[in-house]
Amino acid sequence: MTIIGSLETFSLPELFRLIDSGSKTAELIIQPSQEYRPFAAINDYPVGTYHLWFYQGQLVTITSNRPQHLNLISIIKKQGWTDNSLLNYYARTCPPNTPMGLYLSKMKVFPGEKLKSLFQLQLHQIHQLFNLSSGKFQLKVITEQHLQPSSIMPWLEMTGLSIPAVKVNILALRVLKNWDLFAEKLPESSSALQQLVYQPTLRLNYIEQQLWEMAFGTMSLGELTQIHNLSLLEVQKAAFRLMMGRLVEEIPLAIFRKNTASVSSNAMIMTYNTPQRLEQLSIPVASTNLVTTSASPVTYETKLVMSDTVLPNQQQEIMVTEKKKFNLSLLKRLINFLRSKL
Structure with missing residues (x-):
């Protein structure tokens, strides 16, 4: 199954949430608009095509059609963590269906801590994609019967580490600089939040935690700003992060209060x-x-x-x-x- 669309109508956080919701194994292809040069200038990347790979709802790696910029081997060489000729040798001898990072760690090329640092570098590159305001995407969902061939998953580009797609959402949105991209997607001040999970698995920051603890559908975001002495925009951004993290959902407060009033008057x-x-x-x-x-x-x-x-x-x-x-x-x-x- 393939879904094709534009980032203007279906944002990157929404795509990540969709992938997480069904624990999908998928390839998400992002192609920024050719006229969108600021992204290339700020991040020192040429405008190209980016491939984000997910396994059962977990982000595993990012690749590009510009190998000298984003691919795993290029990143390791740029960090100077090992001899280039030795690195090329291990790239040729890496067993099928084995993440390159785990193989290098097993062969004592570099320790597990550097493996984590390598994955963090990949995550940083993905965070930059959240600044894209225009472009096209393709979401290719991979079915279980197609997972066996090594040609499907980019094993040589994988560290062996992974992170849930919705956690990437929260982390990337925390460092997002230009919130104008999501201005129309922020929850309304008159809306309320309702918890979707029993307990978050990701450590929340102060504002997120406060909103989470009061997400019972009984108070509007506007009312929460007064309680916590925060600006409406701050509360809306934190609420959006929780929504994209599949921790809460936005609900119309008027419906809740109507039902509550009915119960109060009749029962x-x-x-x-x-x-x-x-x-x-x-x-x-x-x-x-x-x-x-x-x-x-x-x-x-x-x-x-x-x-x-x-x-x-x-x-x-x-x-x-x-x-x-x-x-x-x-x-x-x-x-x-x-x-x-x-």
Whole structure:
């Protein structure tokens, strides 16, 4: 299966998210527009074609039709990590279906730490592609039965390391300089966020973590800016990173609040008064003992009780706020006891 399109309509982060969503094995071909010279000037690359390779949703390598710039052997030679003739020899003797990086590590050409550094260099090159504002792409999905021939995957260009496509999204968007590229794709200030996973596997930065912890679909991004004293653009960019990382989704807050209001009006009655108020509502509940004194601060606990009297034909959940007395003298004795043990 092949998908062809333009980066103007389907951005690189969205493509990465698509690849991750189905754990796809694929080749993503990126061809920047010929008139887009700033990319070549900034990154010292000629405008060419870039091939990004994924295995089961994990990014494994990047290659180019300009071998002297992006290919693995060229990067190693540029770093001066080993003798060029020896490197060429190992390139010829690398076993089929074996990543070149793992083979070099096995042959003691360079240690595993340099292998990680090599992969980081590849990731840095991929991060630069996120600055592309125009170009074409081809997404070629590789089926499992086509994985065996060594001609399918570029084994000589692979370090043997990989990273989930959506993690690349978050890391690349954190260092993105020109957010004008994604201005129309940022979530609306009136939208809310809803968590999609139980726990992120990638360490989030402060803003991302704050948004993640409050992504229950109950507050708009505009409201979150006031709580955290951040600009709307900062919150939108962090939310977009979480969305492209498949950690949250954007939802219309109006729908959530409409549903919540319906539930509140039809199934939930909040009471804050005395038992006499409960009697006025004809709600049969046990004595709530709501007597308070100035010496007895109170806390509030919400309980659910079932009522057949409010709606005769259906049971209804009613939220009853019950006040609990707190014994301050007991607390003081406990504090004094703990102090005596210090």
